[in-house]
Amino acid sequence: MAWVPARAVGIGVISQKERKETSGEQSARTGCGAMPTFPFHEPTVMPESQFGANFPRDLVAELRLRKQEPFPKAEPLPVPPERRTPEQDSDKDDGEDGAAEEEDADEGPPDEHGQPRRRGPRKKKGASKARLDRVKLRRMEANARERNRMHGLNNALDSLRRVVPCYSKTQKLSKIETLRLAKNYIWALSEILSSGRRPDLLSFVQTLCKGLSQPTTNLVAGCLQLNARAFVAEHSGGEAAAAAAAAALCARSPYDALYAPYPSPGAGGTPPGHHHHHPGAEGAKTFRSYGYCGGGAYEAFYESASPECASPQLEAPHSPPVNFNGIFALKHEDAGDLAKNCPYGVRYCAVPSRAGLSQSAVFRASSSSSSSSSSSDARFSYDVHVRGQAYPTQDDLSAAFHN
DNA sequence: TAGGCCATCTGGTCCT
DNA sequence: AGGACCAGATGGCCTA
Secondary structure, X not given: OOOOOHHHHOOOOOXXXXXXXXXXXXXXXXXXXXXXXXXXXXXXXXXXXXOOXXXXXXXXXXXXXXXXXXXXXXXXXXXXXXXXXXXXXXXXOOOOOHHHHHHHHHOOOOOOOOOOOOOOOOOOHHHHHHHHHHHHHHHHHHHHHHHHXXXXXXXXXXXXXXXXXXXXXXXXXXXXXXXXXXXXXXXXXXXXXXXXXXXXXXXXXXXXXXXXXXHHHHHHHHHHHHHHHHHHHHHHOOHHHHHHHHHHHHOOOOOHHHHOOOOOOOOOOOOOOOEEEOHHHOOOOEEEOOOOOOOOOOOOOXXXXXXXXXXXXXXXXXXXXXXXXXXXXXXXXXXXXXHHOOOOOOOOOOOOOOEOOOOOOOOOEOOOOOOOOOOHHHHOOEEEEEOOOOOOOHHHHHHHHHO
């Protein structure tokens, strides 16, 4: 059985085409066609806000419009009870003035014989209409709140898109892919944290792409591939040039410090004199640079990783997260330079190496990172400190991840 | 044109 | 009572 379309029975339904006409807003989205009612002005997501404060601008116009032009009557199609609108229900089982409306229902056309219709009090038309208006208003308020809520949700999702690998403003990840990638990313970072070892590039990419759709996998891989190639080309020009390029690449990430607490498993890791001390974690440790950068590194996913990343369309990235789920915190001290870089900083600088990858991967993971970023702390200052709470074991993480 | 993705509406449920 | 949250339904846009 086919339900009656909401448009046919709804009291607050406005088609997207109508909405487009009334609001005049163009969709900000590039990848899909749905038309937002209005640009969401975040972060004005105030759950406790009252109707009016957050009321969408065009909804007022809607209300006005509705008063002038009543919503088209529902087509006389059978409506399942669970899909009936309060408006419709009010014709039947209204507790307040149900009697009056029942009378309305019973009230047929005038008897041609001139017989009196029915006795009893006159129907309170005004009250019924007012009630209908109230119902409509409540419904529209609820719709507006729901829109706001969803906009807030989407806004949060956008924020998430910016901090997961492969952010592209022009080619946005879908919601589900964003969540999946974020989950993989968190898991990968957690694994690094708990193990204290850096994974090889292939493992990292595989972890990131776990469960992702093929297009998204290609996107993530493509981000790396571009940079790997660029770096390989650079590298072929000479070791010195490669080292310089790597150092330059590695100097720009605001997340470099993310890996600081962990010694590089490579030969050198951090050159002498490049131990990072994090004032935010006084008394805790003096960390060495993780050493993804330098001679053995893969290029970041993020840094000009995707073509859009370097495009002028790239909006200024958001600050990195302050708190990673209670595991560690980043104290953002200088966001100014972030705008010059992609906001992601887990740096895997590419270098040709002996490690061959599968047919789908063209990257080379280095097993000998001999140097590290020498200037990662020059432009970005983040305190990274491990919090005291217990970590989940790697097994727990694995279990959670594979679930 | 089918399928994916999305925004929106809607009614139900739960909570304050 | 009203708001938040949720899931289902619907229709629009885009892409392969």
